Amino acid sequence: MHIRKLRHLPAILALSSIAALAQPSLAVDFTNPAFIQVASVNTSIPVGHLEFCQARPHECQPHGQVTAAVALDETKWNELVSINAHVNQTIIPATDMELYQVEEFWTYPTSGYGDCEDIALAKRLALIEAGWPASALLMTVVRQADGSGHAVLTVRTDRGDLILDNQEATINLWHETPYQFLKRQSQAHAGKWVDMYDDRMTMVANR
Numbered sequence: 001m002h003i004r005k006l007r008h009l010p011a012i013l014a015l016s017s018i019a020a021l022a023q024p025s026l027a028v029d030f031t032n033p034a035f036i037q038v039a040s041v042n043t044s045i046p047v048g049h050l051e052f053c054q055a056r057p058h059e060c061q062p063h064g065q066v067t068a069a070v071a072l073d074e075t076k077w078n079e080l081v082s083i084n085a086h087v088n089q090t091i092i093p094a095t096d097m098e099l100y101q102v103e104e105f106w107t108y109p110t111s112g113y114g115d116c117e118d119i120a121l122a123k124r125l126a127l128i129e130a131g132w133p134a135s136a137l138l139m140t141v142v143r144q145a146d147g148s149g150h151a152v153l154t155v156r157t158d159r160g161d162l163i164l165d166n167q168e169a170t171i172n173l174w175h176e177t178p179y180q181f182l183k184r185q186s187q188a189h190a191g192k193w194v195d196m197y198d199d200r201m202t203m204v205a206n207r
Contacts (some may be wrong), residue, residue: 002085026070026112027144028158030068030069032160033175034159034160034161034173034174034175035156035160035174036154036159036161036174036175036181036196036197036198037196037197037199038184038192038194038195038196038197039057039195039196039197040194041194042186042192042193042194043193043194043195044183044193045071045181045191045192045193046106046141046183046193047104048104048105048106048117049104049106049117049185049193050108052106052107052121055189057191058148059190060189060190060191061189061190061191062188062189062190063133063134063135063187063188063189063190065100065133065135066133066135066187066188067133067135067136068156068187069136069137069156069157069158070132070133070136070156070157070158071156071158072153072158072159076157079127079130080127080155080162080164081171083123083126083127083130083153084123084163084171087119087123087126087166088119088166088169089111089124090112091109091112091114091118091119091122091166092112092113092114093113093114093115093116093119093166094113094115095113095115096115098113099111099113099114099115106118106121107121108121108122108125109121109122109133116150116151116152116166116167117139117151119166120139120140120151120152120153120164120166121139123153123164124137124139124153125197127155130165132155134190135156135187135188136156136157136187137153137154137155137156138153138154138155138156138184138185138187139151139153139154139184139185140154140163140181140184140185140196141182141183141184141199142154142179142180142181142182143176143179143180143182144178144179145178149178150167152164152165152166152177152179153165154174154184156187160173160174161173161174162174163177165177175200181196181198182195182196182198183195183196184196
């Protein structure tokens with residue numbers, strides 16, 4: 001699994017319009033398709049995350065300093081791969097109904113079991129503990145092809161928005177996933193959410 005993921009690094013680092021970016025001081029073109037666009041105003045917060053924030057208000061505060069994107073070099077990539085693989089391999093998937101007898105409950109999977117949101121939360125926490133800025137680690141809600149909801153972690157890097165998913169071994173750019181992106185955490189405030197503009201279907205329809 002680890003080797004398979006590493007094969008995606010050259011493609012990500014070679015994105016033509018942002019491949020020259022090597023230092024965080026350089027400007028990043030967030031209009032590039034590698035970045036998904038979001039609304040400028042806040043939207044509704046998923047119920048599960050709202051309850052998570054009520055239980056852990058210290059984790060849902062404004063960010064004192066916002067890192068727009070993490071400079072992705074080989075060291076950072078390997079760290080991302082390692083943490084993503086470790087969490088995927090150690091947390092056993094289980095529904096909230098099976099674990100807590102409720103439809104929706106966001107929490108850290110300390111028991112070794114958890115659903116998609118719990119696994120994404122665990123990855124976010126592990127990356128923060130490894131020194132990654134919280135403002136670039138964004139809980140994200142998507143819709144699957146069958147219409148059901150799903151949660152992933154969006155990691156905003158200078159190479160694009162990377163998706164960490166418990167249903168996929170590889171780390172991919174957002175537009176390489178099979179999901180429709182709906183909303184994610186605000187980069188400015190961990191307790192706020194913004195709508196996402198996933199226009200891929202519109203672009204196909206207009207061709």
